[in-house]
Amino acid sequence: MPELPEVEIISRGLHTQLKDRVIASVQPLDAGCLSGTSRSFERKVLGRRVLGVHRRAKLVIVDLDADLHLAFHLKMTGKLLFAQPGEHGVDKHTRLGIHFADRTRLFFHDLRKFGYCRLLESADFENWNFYAELGPEPLQMSFQEFREVFQKRKGRIKALLLDQRRIAGIGNIYADESLHLAGIHPARSCCDIPDHQLQKLFDALQVVLKKAIDSGGSSFSDYVNSLGRPGAYQDFFQVYGRRGLECRCCESDLACEKVAGRSSVYCPCCQPIK
Numbered sequence: 416m417p418e419l420p421e422v423e424i425i426s427r428g429l430h431t432q433l434k435d436r437v438i439a440s441v442q443p444l445d446a447g448c449l450s451g452t453s454r455s456f457e458r459k460v461l462g463r464r465v466l467g468v469h470r471r472a473k474l475v476i477v478d479l480d481a482d483l484h485l486a487f488h489l490k491m492t493g494k495l496l497f498a499q500p501g502e503h504g505v506d507k508h509t510r511l512g513i514h515f516a517d518r519t520r521l522f523f524h525d526l527r528k529f530g531y532c533r534l535l536e537s538a539d540f541e542n543w544n545f546y547a548e549l550g551p552e553p554l555q556m557s558f559q560e561f562r563e564v565f566q567k568r569k570g571r572i573k574a575l576l577l578d579q580r581r582i583a584g585i586g587n588i589y590a591d592e593s594l595h596l597a598g599i600h601p602a603r604s605c606c607d608i609p610d611h612q613l614q615k616l617f618d619a620l621q622v623v624l625k626k627a628i629d630s631g632g633s634s635f636s637d638y639v640n641s642l643g644r645p646g647a648y649q650d651f652f653q654v655y656g657r658r659g660l661e662c663r664c665c666e667s668d669l670a671c672e673k674v675a676g677r678s679s680v681y682c683p684c685c686q687p688i689k
Contacts (some may be wrong), residue, residue, distance in 0.1 A: 417489050417638045419584030420627035421638050422470050423648065425495055429521070430468040432497040433477065436519060437464050443503075448484070449511070450533045458601045459483065459534060460513075472583035477599065484532045486546075487607070493530030496522045502582030526637065549583045553620055556582075561617045562592065565605040572616075572664035573601035574609060574675035587677050588633055591655045593620040594681065600688045601679040602672065626651065654680040 417425070438460050443453035449569035463479040470476070475495060487495060501520035511532060516584040523532060533543070540546045551560060556676040564581045567574065575581050577588040587591075594601050598621035599612060609618075632638055632646030635656065639645050649656075654661055658671040662682040669679045 416473070416491050416586055416640050417493070417557065417632070418473065418589055419470075420587035420589070420624055421492045421632035422457065422473050422475055422489070422584070423628050424632045424640050424646065425489075425620070426468050426475050428474065429477070429497065431640060432519075433465040433515075433521065434467055435464060436515040436517060437462065438479075438512040438513055439516045442514065444505070444512065445510040445528070447501065447510075448525065448531050451533065455536055460485075470584075471546070472552075472579060473586075481547060482536050484535050484540075485538065486535055488531055488533075490525070490527065490531075492526040494522075494524040494637065494639060495641055496639075496643055497525060497641045498522060523584075539648065548580050550579060550581045553569040553582050555623055558617050560615060562610065562613055566676035568605040570605055571602050571674055572599060572605050573583060573677075573679055576604060577675055577677065587606060587679075588652075588655050589620070589623055589627065591680055592653060593623045595686060596598065596623060598685055600686045601674045601681055603688060656680070 441457040441460060443449060446453040451454050456618055460479065460483065463481055463483060465477040466480060468477050473488065475487040496504060498520045504520055504522040505512060509522050512526050513521040535543065542627050565575060570574065573594060576585050577664065586593045591601065592630050593616060597612065597616040599608065599616055617627065627633060627648040630646055630648035630651065631640060633648040634645030635649045654669055658667050658680050660669055662685060663667055665682065665684045667682055667684040669680050670683050
């Protein structure tokens with residue numbers, strides 16, 4: 416699933432590519448990805464101008480005039496691809512096409528069909544439980560806010576990192592990578608982690624997320640940016656996807672266990688449980 420860095424890269428690209436373009440027609444190839452009927456969706460967005468594109472958690476949000484917003488959740492395999500006039504963009508996994516007046520297009524592809532697009536007014540976000548319950552952004556919060564997320568909680572540290580109601584946008588990749596950099600075992604109880612280690616985790620999260628964004632995100636499965644180009648952060652993975660290989664820091668064999676229902680790769684030497 417695309418996580419914060421990947422969604423940030425897609426949103427930045429689409430902001431540049433879509434800003435000020437006007438929607439001329441809609442191509443709903445799979446109405447199941449829309450909230451509401453395809454006819455209602457098309458009627459509301461036709462003639463609307465794109466004001467900008469931004470990210471919130473793992474959502475790509477396209478702001479339109481008339482106080483309308485398209486909120487895309489890419490889930491496991493979703494892609495948002497921008498196409499110039501003449502470029503082919505439709506395939507068997509295309510769920511939605513948005514055509515602009517200048518003949519450029521935006522296509523929503525999704526192999527697994529878990530992703531979706533919601534058309535919302537600004538006030539609707541408050542009534543959308545998924546959005547209203549999102550936690551703070553990790554790159555915008557202070558250490559004190561970060562500390563309060565974990566302080567006195569008995570849950571395991573990785574489980575809370577993945578909880579979108581606590582912190583928004585972190586997934587399995589960047590939880591594992593940040594915990595390794597901070598030297599914290601993914602199954603450690605939050606209440607057992609002292610402030611100086613929480614500070615290390617906070618700093619590690621900033622470093623890992625920013626480096627991933629600078630590298631264009633991580634591409635080892637389906638993720639590509641809005642122009643169809645892969646990222647490169649997978650070349651810097653220290654633990655994620657490297658079960659049984661040597662730790663790049665101490666050469667111990669990396670281990671794996673389930674935490675919060677997710678496979679968690681870690682170094683038993685660099686990240687002791689106690």
